Amino acid sequence: MALKKAMIIVLGSKQQTIDVLFNPNEYSLESGNNFSWKTIPGLQTPIAQFISGEATTLSMDLFFDSYEQGTDVRRHTAKVAKLLEVDKDLHAPPACRFVWGSLDFKGVVEKVTQKFTMFLDSGLPVRATLSVTFRALQSMKEQYQNIPRQSADRTKQKMLEQGDQLWMIAGEEYEEPGQWRAIAEANGIDNPRLVRTGRKLTIPRLE
Numbered sequence: 001m002a003l004k005k006a007m008i009i010v011l012g013s014k015q016q017t018i019d020v021l022f023n024p025n026e027y028s029l030e031s032g033n034n035f036s037w038k039t040i041p042g043l044q045t046p047i048a049q050f051i052s053g054e055a056t057t058l059s060m061d062l063f064f065d066s067y068e069q070g071t072d073v074r075r076h077t078a079k080v081a082k083l084l085e086v087d088k089d090l091h092a093p094p095a096c097r098f099v100w101g102s103l104d105f106k107g108v109v110e111k112v113t114q115k116f117t118m119f120l121d122s123g124l125p126v127r128a129t130l131s132v133t134f135r136a137l138q139s140m141k142e143q144y145q146n147i148p149r150q151s152a153d154r155t156k157q158k159m160l161e162q163g164d165q166l167w168m169i170a171g172e173e174y175e176e177p178g179q180w181r182a183i184a185e186a187n188g189i190d191n192p193r194l195v196r197t198g199r200k201l202t203i204p205r206l207e
Contacts (some may be wrong), residue, residue, distance in 0.1 A: 006100035010083065011177070018079045020062055023100065027060035058098060058105045058134040067118060067126040077128050083109040090167040090177055091193055095137050107134040137171075160199045166192040173203050182206065 006020040032054040037046040062080065066073040087094045098105045111133040118127030158169065166180035166189070174182075184192055186204040 004101045009097040009099060011095040011097065021065065021076060022063045024060040024062060027058060029056055029058055031056045056136040058107065060132060062130045062132055064128045064130065065126065070120065072124055073126050073128045077114055077130055080130055080132060081112045081114060084112060092165060092167060095177065098134055105134060105136065107136040110135040155205050156203045158201050158203055160195060160197055160201055162197050174206060179206065
């Protein structure tokens with residue numbers, strides 16, 4: 001059976017694929033829930049009230065080695081670290097997918113720790129280990145699959161909630177974050193970073 005190579009597929013405005021030089025030896029998936037613990041007079045223990053689930057995280061160490069080529073290993077590691085930077089079109093770091101065999105994890109890179117472990121006499125780093133954490137992204141459509149919703153070919157209204165970004169709404173409604181401009185144009189928004197919470201937005205149909 002042919003060896004499956006792991007890769008990171010960037011889903012931002014400029015989609016690209018980052019090849020992982022060596023498959024990870026292991027990875028871990030972590031999930032959790034948030035509860036509010038309310039103290040009630042007369043009861044020995046507090047009452048738990050479910051608030052929400054936490055997004056699943058995927059963590060792993062990725063190994064990079066450019067010793068035989070004699071080149072700077074940061075040419076490879078920088079591509080992963082760059083996923084923490086804000087995409088100028090999305091106004092947020094891009095979403096991505098980590099794909100390896102049966103694992104297909106969609107999320108954002110939440111944390112990258114770079115450890116350089118081997119150097120040439122010149123001080124050029126040629127070996128590194130990156131500890132990478134991805135956090136899952138799920139649209140409202142994915143989370144509420146059983147709730148009937150209007151299709152993306154019909155105009156609808158949406159109230160902007162705390163933390164909402166136009167690219168996130170475009171991802172939920174159109175399954176394409178880069179379509180945020182259609183929402184901005186329909187609502188006369190020049191700077192999407194200055195849209196106030198509580199504003200009612202028109203979500204236009206896509207032609």
